[in-house]
Amino acid sequence: MSFDYDAVVIGGGSAGYAAARTLTAGGARTALVESGPELGGLCILRGCMPTKALLHAAELRHAFREAARWGITADNVRVDWAKLFARKDELIADFAGYRRQQLEAGKFRLIRSRVRFADNHTLELADGSRLSAAHFVIATGSVVPPPPIPGLVEAGYLTSDDALRLRELPASVAVLGGGAVALEFAQFFARLGSDVTVIQRSAQVLRDTDEDVARELEKALRREGIRLLTGTQNLRAERVGTGVRLTFEHQGTSQSVDVATVLHGLGRRPNTDSLDLAQAKVLNEAGRILTDPRQRTSAPHIYAAGDCCGPHEIVHVAIQQGETAARNILNPAAASEMDYRILLSVVFTDPAVATVGLSEKAARAEGRKVLVATYPFNDHGKSMILGCQDGFVKLLADAVTGEIVGGACVGPQGGELIHEIAAAMGRRMTVRELAALPHYHPTLAEIWTYPAEELADQLP
Numbered sequence: 001m002s003f004d005y006d007a008v009v010i011g012g013g014s015a016g017y018a019a020a021r022t023l024t025a026g027g028a029r030t031a032l033v034e035s036g037p038e039l040g041g042l043c044i045l046r047g048c049m050p051t052k053a054l055l056h057a058a059e060l061r062h063a064f065r066e067a068a069r070w071g072i073t074a075d076n077v078r079v080d081w082a083k084l085f086a087r088k089d090e091l092i093a094d095f096a097g098y099r100r101q102q103l104e105a106g107k108f109r110l111i112r113s114r115v116r117f118a119d120n121h122t123l124e125l126a127d128g129s130r131l132s133a134a135h136f137v138i139a140t141g142s143v144v145p146p147p148p149i150p151g152l153v154e155a156g157y158l159t160s161d162d163a164l165r166l167r168e169l170p171a172s173v174a175v176l177g178g179g180a181v182a183l184e185f186a187q188f189f190a191r192l193g194s195d196v197t198v199i200q201r202s203a204q205v206l207r208d209t210d211e212d213v214a215r216e217l218e219k220a221l222r223r224e225g226i227r228l229l230t231g232t233q234n235l236r237a238e239r240v241g242t243g244v245r246l247t248f249e250h251q252g253t254s255q256s257v258d259v260a261t262v263l264h265g266l267g268r269r270p271n272t273d274s275l276d277l278a279q280a281k282v283l284n285e286a287g288r289i290l291t292d293p294r295q296r297t298s299a300p301h302i303y304a305a306g307d308c309c310g311p312h313e314i315v316h317v318a319i320q321q322g323e324t325a326a327r328n329i330l331n332p333a334a335a336s337e338m339d340y341r342i343l344l345s346v347v348f349t350d351p352a353v354a355t356v357g358l359s360e361k362a363a364r365a366e367g368r369k370v371l372v373a374t375y376p377f378n379d380h381g382k383s384m385i386l387g388c389q390d391g392f393v394k395l396l397a398d399a400v401t402g403e404i405v406g407g408a409c410v411g412p413q414g415g416e417l418i419h420e421i422a423a424a425m426g427r428r429m430t431v432r433e434l435a436a437l438p439h440y441h442p443t444l445a446e447i448w449t450y451p452a453e454e455l456a457d458q459l460p
């Protein structure tokens, strides 16, 4: 059979662009179809980059407010909301412009349209025209679903997209959810001056993270004045005046909080409803496309990558999945598989929460024998100089071989520090080898040598 293209990629975000770039570099006749009004994808336009731009400003404001500890007077620190958001918008325009150039560079054909599957080798575009391909990579990302909270749709709420377009700081915000996006926004609003309440159903924030790590962040957020309520139940909402009243059960009592606005940070769902996946015989569970480790769906010539399939909705995984899908289309004989052994995760709060590889919780659930050691930042030279009161690093090693199998860092620059452990795990280093590596003094990074030495001493 002859097709219009060797491969068509659906979606031009992080996963889709990575797939199209790899396919083209490998010589495949490729088209990428993108339906969004703007080019750039979630990470650049409404995800990682704009949120981190805002968080940096919040961190600066916080540093000024704390400056007296260092004998520095920073009176009358004010925030110009319009300027703060304008800078964020300028940065995003810059990042998006670069991505637009890459997409429009002509290496593959870029088609601006929404598409759906007409059959398992054919896509139908919005204008009714069709294109066919031998292979497809679905990379259509995720959307915010309506919140599963009775009354909230009627009462009104913000999504993370809306929060990135706010024209002024809300006097008070209730943030629903205890994941990365929810907590980053909670700290942003609180540090700029909003009265913030976080409402979370699970017993701890960052549900899948080790409890000691999550509790350390909770402690720091509470000390900054964020009202953090975990283990809440039966949450419901109603409009009261210009604001929203949230009612819920917490620690056995019925409580309520009145806020100016509510941020829905309860997570996203795969954006696959309009693709007509059944026409292509692509199986999904509640919209999440099922793939094997090669990123192949139930239809062997159709692959998926990024948030539309998961299981980890983060950018570097989306990129790796897109590249893996493309490599398998180009060269099916040399199967390339996703490997999550060195899975990284970073929550850009302050203290940041960064993890890599196995958590203690996951290691115990797997029945794996590991040694665990921690070391606190408040007893470490460089972090004491920085005035850090919170956090610790945690190292996990195989109990017999001493190979590093996981790490966590809740503390200053956690998102940077965790990469030392990722690199060590990449080379399958042992705690003895990590402890013996030179570390400059005084640096934050040298903190890893303490748990590494402690674990090395415990090895048989």
Ligand SMILES: Cc1cc2nc3c(=O)[nH]c(=O)nc-3n(C[C@H](O)[C@H](O)[C@H](O)COP(=O)(O)OP(=O)(O)OC[C@H]3O[C@@H](n4cnc5c(N)ncnc54)[C@H](O)[C@@H]3O)c2cc1C
Binding pocket: 010, 011, 012, 013, 014, 015, 016, 033, 034, 035, 036, 040, 041, 042, 043, 044, 046, 047, 048, 049, 051, 113, 114, 115, 116, 139, 140, 141, 142, 160, 181, 271, 274, 275, 305, 306, 307, 308, 313, 314, 315, 316, 318, 348
């Ligand atoms: C507020 C926020 C902060 C975040 N911060 C971080 C962070 O700090 N670090 C991190 O790693 N991750 C972060 N993430 C997650 C990260 O942004 C996503 O995991 C990543 O961008 C997903 O990439 P993707 O390519 O799968 O999807 P997307 O980038 O969403 O791309 C999907 C594309 O497909 C297009 N599309 C959809 N349907 C169709 C169709 N039918 N036809 C044609 N085109 C279609 C869409 O228009 C879109 O451009 C954050 C997310 C949010 C919401």
